[in-house]
Amino acid sequence: MNCLLCNTRLPVRLCLGDLLALRPLQQPVICEQCHTGFTRIDPNHACPGCGRPQEHPHLCCECEQWQHQYGWHLNHQALYTYNDAMKEYMQRYKFLGDYRLRHVFAVEFQQRIRHLQADLVVPIPVTTTTMATRGFNQVRGLLGDIEVTSILHHRAADKIAQSHKTRHQRLQTPQPFILSNPVVVRGKRILLVDDIYTTGRTLYHAAVLFKKAQCREIVSLSVAR
Numbered sequence: 044m045n046c047l048l049c050n051t052r053l054p055v056r057l058c059l060g061d062l063l064a065l066r067p068l069q070q071p072v073i074c075e076q077c078h079t080g081f082t083r084i085d086p087n088h089a090c091p092g093c094g095r096p097q098e099h100p101h102l103c104c105e106c107e108q109w110q111h112q113y114g115w116h117l118n119h120q121a122l123y124t125y126n127d128a129m130k131e132y133m134q135r136y137k138f139l140g141d142y143r144l145r146h147v148f149a150v151e152f153q154q155r156i157r158h159l160q161a162d163l164v165v166p167i168p169v170t171t172t173t174m175a176t177r178g179f180n181q182v183r184g185l186l187g188d189i190e191v192t193s194i195l196h197h198r199a200a201d202k203i204a205q206s207h208k209t210r211h212q213r214l215q216t217p218q219p220f221i222l223s224n225p226v227v228v229r230g231k232r233i234l235l236v237d238d239i240y241t242t243g244r245t246l247y248h249a250a251v252l253f254k255k256a257q258c259r260e261i262v263s264l265s266v267a268r
């Protein structure tokens with residue numbers, strides 16, 4: 044098998060433990076060289092609101108503004124920083140639509156989802172326009188066989204994709220979502236999953252609806268921050 048990002052041949056690694064346990068082999072899908080381009084975020088050295096890497100686990104100034112606006116803040120974690128390697132990855136996965144690239148972070152993403160132990164896992168949906176052009180929801184692609192609850196939907200076709208908006212435009216975006224079945228949310232611990240945390244605007248819009256529907260708790264996770 045070759046590295047999904049640079050196409051160099053990957054060494055097959057067999058360890059005795061894997062063979063004796065008779066579990067399916069978890070071979071890496073990218074090479075060491077490509078792997079070093081990504082920077083992991085240690086949740087113990089990150090903002091507890093947005094997952095931004097920082098020395099101390101205090102709420103950052105952006106999250107303090109959300110706290111001020113809503114009276115609560117998200118509890119978000121991200122696996123990796125949104126650095127150049129991650130930007131290039133997202134470009135190839137989402138905008139060039141290389142669906143094989145979902146495998147690069149899928150295993151880690153699913154492990155963290157299981158670790159977060161939510162009652163309902165809810166992916167942030169893409170607009171119908173994006174779905175029509177890209178052909179897949181990049182968040183769903185990362186989830187493998189994780190059971191998801193698809194009750195969050197776009198209200199109507201949003202004319203401009205989030206990725207084409209400025210930071211100011213993103214922050215001004217009105218509520219884009221509706222919850223199709225609010226009853227199932229009541230008393231539940233919800234995990235919202237997205238690919239990138241940019242301003243937090245999208246996740247806060249979604250979280251507002253789940254809070255209105257009286258969920259017990261909300262946590263959120265993205266691949267990048």
Ligand SMILES: [Zn+2]
Pocket residue numbers: 046047048049050051073074075076077078
């Ligand atoms: Zn590589």
Ligand SMILES: [Zn+2]
Pocket residue numbers: 090091092093094095102103104105106
């Ligand atoms: Zn923060």
